[in-house]
Amino acid sequence: MVKEYFFEKTDRTNAFITRLDLAMYEETGGPLEGKGIAVKDNISTAGIPTTCGSRILAGYVPPFDAHVVTCLREAGAAIVGKTNMDEFGMGTTTENSAYGPTTNPHDTSRVPGGSSGGSAAAVGDGMVDMALGSDTGGSIRCPAAFCGIVGLKPTFGRVSRYGLIAYSNSLEQIGPLGQTVTDVNTLMSAIAGPDSRDSTAYDRPYTHTPSSEIAGMKIAVPEEFFGEGVDPTVAESVRNAIGKLEDAGAETMACSIPSMAYALAAYYVTCTSEASSNLSRFDGVRFGPSVETKRSWHDEYRDHRGTFFGKEVQRRILLGTFALSAGYYGKYYAKAQVARENVRKDFLRIFKDADIIAGPTMPQIAFKLGEKSDPLSMYLADILTVPANLAGVPAISVPCGTVDKMPVGLQLIGRHFEDERVVDAAFAYETEVI
């Protein structure tokens, strides 16, 4: 039976690009039956506009559901709307949206983080219990940390990306955001079903009940996560949180990830390169708005893309195009892949001895709107989240106290396909502090 879900919450943070005041859901007897769920606007929803926060997709209504959306519908969820985001996921604040910035529910003069800022703000403000985001270099964990909620980036290949509008295919994963670890666990169980349409996804369903039993769990704490650029008060909060995990029976050890020196560069070369190619399809021929051009197709493409892509998107397309160009590929793209492999090796080495790597999610608390006007300083804010994407390992952000009344996130990173253990560690922390 199809039932009605009235979504009447006020959107004071501009969390939604499209909202459905009357959403429908199916009585499937599934775990999400009758639950209102928000979906990031880069995840395709049949019949509901999907814009990626961009003008270039204004008016685009996908003819098909992303795999995760099919999963949501089968689990009985009511999709209440599509959440705001940095255009195509390119940003750390949700300020780069063609539909205006989203603000932080804890302080509306601050950003919610990004790029899944709309999803995090919707959850953080209590509009919904759970939301879907996507994480390319921290886009779930960063806004989860800034908005004081839980966000999981699953292992690369754990959740089908079919229907996720690609920004950087080899780095990104769809993942759950929620008020609590339990909510995140529930949503993760719903979306991790097998799907052969994503050739990079493995058939590794997620059926797990969180356990706070972490006695004997080995937690490595990398010195680089507390280095230069990390706000000391944030660092202190996170160290206290790790202390709580020790109280719960975990053993901690120091470690080092030397490859982190190159992680940010490797990340930005890889994601801009892939983006420059992924975003080529936005040419105005088959979808999106149109420009009046009575000249050649070449002119029309240029006008269309020049008009409807935002500044940051154009910047990253240019960077990526450059990095892949003849004569530069070896210097940039190929080198980035070497650096990426080194990050992966560092993680594998640490994970021989440790079960979990712990540190801050973000080096600072949520920025003021407009504070990071220089793209480079914005990029630097991703330093603690991108390594997990480069390595493809699962990582969660769980709230661990406040600094200046703003939430701080504890990041817990695990081995490939040990999403369950990462969730357990977060659950143990959550249980410990309640």
Place this chain on the structure above:
Amino acid sequence: MTDKTVIIGLEIHCQLNTKTKLFCGCSTDFQGDEPNTHVCPICLGLPGAMPRLNKQAVLYALKVAKALKLTVPEVSEFSRKNYFYPDLPKGYQISQYDKPIAEKGIMEVDDDEGHPKNIRITRIHLEEDPGRLIHKTSRDRAGYSLVDYNRSSIPLIEIVTEPDLRSPKEARRFLNKLRSTLEYLEVFDGEREGSIRVDANISIKGHNRVECKNISSYKGVEKALNFEITRQRNLIRKGQRIEQETRHFLEGRGITTSSRSKENENDYRYFPEPDLRPLRVSGWIDDIVLPELPDARRERFIAQYGISENHARTLTGDLKVANFYESVADADPAIAAIWVADILLGEINYRSMRIDDVPTMNIGDLIALIRDGTITDKSGVEVLRVMLDHCIGEDVETCEMPADIVTRLGLTKAAGDDFTAEIGKVIAANPNAVADYHAGKKGAVNFLVGQVMKATRGRADPKELNTAMADALKETEE
């Protein structure tokens, strides 16, 4: 003295005749269907759609690799070839770049002197076809283009040769043999529009190389290469420099034109396709069983049917012709070889028909009539023409059988008695020719025989008639 050696290398794109497209489940059988009816989010390049590799296409490519003796590495990889063009929905083509599915093979062809030589195959890679643009012009508005994505993501293999070819004719022979091989492998349908497209690299030894792009027929390749050789030799003779460039072949005019300057040359920015895992095919190649290929079949035809090398070559050059021959060879392999290779192929070619259109049963009967001496070769041709002109396209069942045509047209071979009277008449009516014959002009006999043939409408057996005529003339001597 300057070296005039011509150096040619080919890049051949062939559509594989899989049931579904390379990266989605859409049907490839769209010939004659409305534009954009064989499409889905994947081959339309809609945002969020992801490619899923068609295993059949991989197996077909491996079959070709095995037949041409290429090495198949354990791991190959798909890459994105990035460029903008309105027929390319994603803004990139999923292709293979530095890790193709197969490398280093050979194919033997005859050179212009008829000696066999090996042409090295550099590589084979798998890629998807773009869509198709349909250009429209109208009086009241500027020209515009429509895009049909039915072809988008049809699987292609690109076969690249080393620059081992030395003449346009050799290149043509190479292509013919390649086509024939692909058809024997049942991975390719040469009759589909656009099923093969060729880029040809050509240079005169010691000078720059020119790439002729997008030649879409076998004849076109030879024409384009001949045109280029003449153009390049003329430049060299005038002491001018040959630009290293890409030229476009204009099929209709048979010429090539400079298509883009170097500054506009595409930089394809290849990088590994992140939506597909590396392709591991180890073991697959061993499981592939190759059918009998053209060379082997030719040798078998010579041995099994005792036919000439030339006949065997003609008959085995095309899979369908070879199959056709084998289904009519039972009656008499030697007569069947002559009738299929020398007569039938010419007749259907003249009518732009395909061998598929010809019912084997009827041709088998015709061959039997000739073998049994029921009709003469000349009458046989007449029967064949009647058959081809009238019964093709109709249901084979209702098609008039050769024996009935013979009866209806009265083409049964004239018995000796039948033409003895005619010989008498012709001798009586042509005293001058008879006199010439006796005077030693032996050629006069041909004229007299011709007259009898004419009178019997070709139904007389030429050998028997010659003997009878000679006897009759001897009699007039006395």
